[in-house]
Amino acid sequence: MGLLLLLGLFALCVAIGVPVAFALGIAAISAFAFEGLPLMIGFQRIISGINVFSLMAIPFFIFAGELMFHGGIAMRLVRFASAAVGAVRGGLGIVNVFSSMLFGGISGSAVADISALGSILVPVMKEKGYDADYAVNVTVTSSIAGIIIPPSHNMIIFAIAAGGGISISKLFLAGVVPGMLMCLCLAVAAYLVAVKRGYSAEAFPGWSALAFAFFGAIPGLLTAVIIVGGVLSGVFTVTESGAFGAIYAFLVTLLVYRSITWENFKIAVRQSVRTTSMVMILIACAGAFAYMLTFYRVPDKTVDLLTGLTDNPIMILLMINLALLVLGMIMDMAALILICTPIFLPVANSLGVDPYQFGMILLVNLGLGLCTPPVGSCLFVGCAVGKLPMEKAVRTIWPFYLAIFVALMLITFVPAISLTLPGLLDP
Amino acid sequence: MTPVDKLLDAIATACRVLTGLSLVILTVIFGWLVFGRYVLNATPTWVEQAALLLVMTIAFIGAAVGVHENAHLSVSVFRGLVPAPVRTAFVIVTDLAMAGFGGLMLVYGAKLTAFKWGSMIPLIQLPEGLRSLPLTIGGGLILLFSLAHLTRLALRRDLRRDTIE
Amino acid sequence: AEWRGWNIHVEGYPNTVAMDKFAELVEEKTGGEISLQMFHGGTLGSQPDAIEQVRLGGLEIGNFNLGPIGPIAAEANVVSLPFIFKDVPHMFRVLNGEGGEMIAKGMEAKGLIPLAWYDAGARSFYNGAKPINAPEDVAGMKVRVMNNDLYSGMIAELGGNPSPMAFAEVYQALKTGVVDGAENNWPSYESTGHFEVAGYYSLSQHLIIPECVCINADAYNALSDEQKAAVKEAAMESAELQQQLWAEREATSRKMVEEAGVVTNEIADKGPFQEAMVPVYEAYLEANADLRPLVELIQATE
Numbered sequence A: 001m002g003l004l005l006l007l008g009l010f011a012l013c014v015a016i017g018v019p020v021a022f023a024l025g026i027a028a029i030s031a032f033a034f035e036g037l038p039l040m041i042g043f044q045r046i047i048s049g050i051n052v053f054s055l056m057a058i059p060f061f062i063f064a065g066e067l068m069f070h071g072g073i074a075m076r077l078v079r080f081a082s083a084a085v086g087a088v089r090g091g092l093g094i095v096n097v098f099s100s101m102l103f104g105g106i107s108g109s110a111v112a113d114i115s116a117l118g119s120i121l122v123p124v125m126k127e128k129g130y131d132a133d134y135a136v137n138v139t140v141t142s143s144i145a146g147i148i149i150p151p152s153h154n155m156i157i158f159a160i161a162a163g164g165g166i167s168i169s170k171l172f173l174a175g176v177v178p179g180m181l182m183c184l185c186l187a188v189a190a191y192l193v194a195v196k197r198g199y200s201a202e203a204f205p206g207w208s209a210l211a212f213a214f215f216g217a218i219p220g221l222l223t224a225v226i227i228v229g230g231v232l233s234g235v236f237t238v239t240e241s242g243a244f245g246a247i248y249a250f251l252v253t254l255l256v257y258r259s260i261t262w263e264n265f266k267i268a269v270r271q272s273v274r275t276t277s278m279v280m281i282l283i284a285c286a287g288a289f290a291y292m293l294t295f296y297r298v299p300d301k302t303v304d305l306l307t308g309l310t311d312n313p314i315m316i317l318l319m320i321n322l323a324l325l326v327l328g329m330i331m332d333m334a335a336l337i338l339i340c341t342p343i344f345l346p347v348a349n350s351l352g353v354d355p356y357q358f359g360m361i362l363l364v365n366l367g368l369g370l371c372t373p374p375v376g377s378c379l380f381v382g383c384a385v386g387k388l389p390m391e392k393a394v395r396t397i398w399p400f401y402l403a404i405f406v407a408l409m410l411i412t413f414v415p416a417i418s419l420t421l422p423g424l425l426d427p
Numbered sequence B: 001m002t003p004v005d006k007l008l009d010a011i012a013t014a015c016r017v018l019t020g021l022s023l024v025i026l027t028v029i030f031g032w033l034v035f036g037r038y039v040l041n042a043t044p045t046w047v048e049q050a051a052l053l054l055v056m057t058i059a060f061i062g063a064a065v066g067v068h069e070n071a072h073l074s075v076s077v078f079r080g081l082v083p084a085p086v087r088t089a090f091v092i093v094t095d096l097a098m099a100g101f102g103g104l105m106l107v108y109g110a111k112l113t114a115f116k117w118g119s120m121i122p123l124i125q126l127p128e129g130l131r132s133l134p135l136t137i138g139g140g141l142i143l144l145f146s147l148a149h150l151t152r153l154a155l156r157r158d159l160r161r162d163t164i165e
Numbered sequence C: 001a002e003w004r005g006w007n008i009h010v011e012g013y014p015n016t017v018a019m020d021k022f023a024e025l026v027e028e029k030t031g032g033e034i035s036l037q038m039f040h041g042g043t044l045g046s047q048p049d050a051i052e053q054v055r056l057g058g059l060e061i062g063n064f065n066l067g068p069i070g071p072i073a074a075e076a077n078v079v080s081l082p083f084i085f086k087d088v089p090h091m092f093r094v095l096n097g098e099g100g101e102m103i104a105k106g107m108e109a110k111g112l113i114p115l116a117w118y119d120a121g122a123r124s125f126y127n128g129a130k131p132i133n134a135p136e137d138v139a140g141m142k143v144r145v146m147n148n149d150l151y152s153g154m155i156a157e158l159g160g161n162p163s164p165m166a167f168a169e170v171y172q173a174l175k176t177g178v179v180d181g182a183e184n185n186w187p188s189y190e191s192t193g194h195f196e197v198a199g200y201y202s203l204s205q206h207l208i209i210p211e212c213v214c215i216n217a218d219a220y221n222a223l224s225d226e227q228k229a230a231v232k233e234a235a236m237e238s239a240e241l242q243q244q245l246w247a248e249r250e251a252t253s254r255k256m257v258e259e260a261g262v263v264t265n266e267i268a269d270k271g272p273f274q275e276a277m278v279p280v281y282e283a284y285l286e287a288n289a290d291l292r293p294l295v296e297l298i299q300a301t302e
Ligand code: NA
Pocket: A104, A105, A106, A107, A108, A109, A145, A146, A147, A148, A149, A150, A151, A152, A153
């Protein structure tokens, strides 16, 4: 009864347009009241949702990404990518994927990736004779690489939702190969579609131009080296590395590139605060929601239900994938990580799936959800950047969905893809 | 713009300045933390707890500004599917729900703040109650901004706009 | 009545087994009038949050360490003074006497009633570089401590660099040298894998912090006298079981890490460590003058 109220009220609130974060909060607090629990505890859960030290890295990654965008680092990364792989058929499509690997890798936010790279690349692609739908499709789907390639604030959210016990550094390492694999699949799709549509290649700018673009991009690329390298070498904790990434990005754009102005800085701060507070309030309210899910023993019951249905691990993994995909289509990522992790992770554990691999499966699924209608913030932003109606973009996006799906199946059924690198961390 | 609208915008601006400053301070104190550990060999032990308070401020005050700017993630598909009068009803119910939730944040946040004021946060020796203060204030602001939106709607002057640059 | 209980430990841990036993005994001894549903693994929140939930009546029962109760009930913070207990048996002698009553009274004033005391062993230093035998060995070392001014004060007085850090980050931090050492009891040292990256365990036993089975004061006071006795009895019996399982677990963990190559050392003379704590005690007693009798009582307990 109470569980029905919790889930029903949440669905109702979302349907009438209450922001997802507050829908979670309203449903949770109502369930607290229904069960006669002190409401003060409900709000304690909301506060505790974000009173978590590891979360501190999130504002830093977001801030670093914004500074890189508004300070011109993003543009230099695109220039380098373009010089490096532009000469392939459908070159700019592959450049787009490659740029996402470099930039999205750092910011860890798919939407930031699209607004940063999309606003640079989509107009260029259109100008060079690529169709708008192709440009948008590549931009949208490749942006989710940033979620998988470290660092990634969504990974931190996953680590927290998993209830401690998960090392963020190991999670970061786990994402490297799956992220690159996904980019590879997307690049192949971008190439094949480009060939089919007869897009031409960029002229190779020559080795000196490539070297020049590379040197221009080095200070920007170093941001990723600082964040990931700092963590793995043990100079910093994850959180400190995020702060250093932001400080470094600021200094580079101020002193080396001299491209950040006071106005740009203010915009970067404001955008970072906006994104941070939106993510944080979501995590906060999801804290109260997850408390009630635990209260109703939903995770235990799901394990029983799924393992009672079949004892074939492949079937169960496929079912989890399907559930995540469907949920990802109608809801946004951070909220789903927070809701689904405590429910599905025990199931995966009971099947002997490593939590780090499960994290990758979850993130790729939900990432794919960001690119699908009806609710997909990446698709929305991508269409807005490309000035293209959503229906048009979606009509030709399937080769890219397919590419991600192939990557997803490989990640699901080949544990080594996710686990080899983090395994090196352990003796 | 009526004086009331101007006041609301002024409040929102003040919140933006506060949260923006919090982010910058947060970044700087972490720089100081690493500097302290490696250069001074004296880790400033207050940074962790102070940082948590700053993040709370960014989260809850920033969320209230998000309500003012209508910037939160929501699902609009269903609103688009229903006829106009139903849509208006959806908007009104949404604002009422938000106002109610903001009000509860205010009341129970204040209770929590009072409940915990007596004990101290370790290592910075500030009252534990400070932890729930941002939620309390943010709740009050959400109540205010949601009610203001309802009033504007009743007066058929919806000035709330998305200010994403 | 239907009660809910909180416990941070995982399945199979001594406390988890004992709390399940407690739930079983409560139901049995009250003839089914009271049932207790346990939530293990900290799924209902962190320890400070759960303490607050029990105080507010959202949960009835919790298995808490006295460390995080210290900021709420000053009497409970006394056990966080480094080297206050000589050893674990000494701690239990204090808790089962007048000292325990004084601590219980302080907690009761904050809405928490301790029903029985659990063992959490003694915490000792470990690091990756060398055995610690004297305060000089700690000097200059970055040591991870829990969030409490007494613990960071302790490291500072030993000449080290206290580094508060989220528990989940400690393994990586030890491995990569963000911190040089940390401190914990045998089972945690083993189960967290910290022994893999910090192979010197020095038996300083500087902190011996007990745990308790606590109940919300209103829930307890609403019981009939027979029910109160039954609940209390159930808690005491579970504590016996816990202490026995704890001892076994400590021995297993110690054996396991030593077989894995950990170098352990007894500290022949803890005197210099205790002397170094004088400023910590002085500052503490200056700020909490009313607790002097309790501290002296503990020190005087044989
Ligand atoms: Na990333």
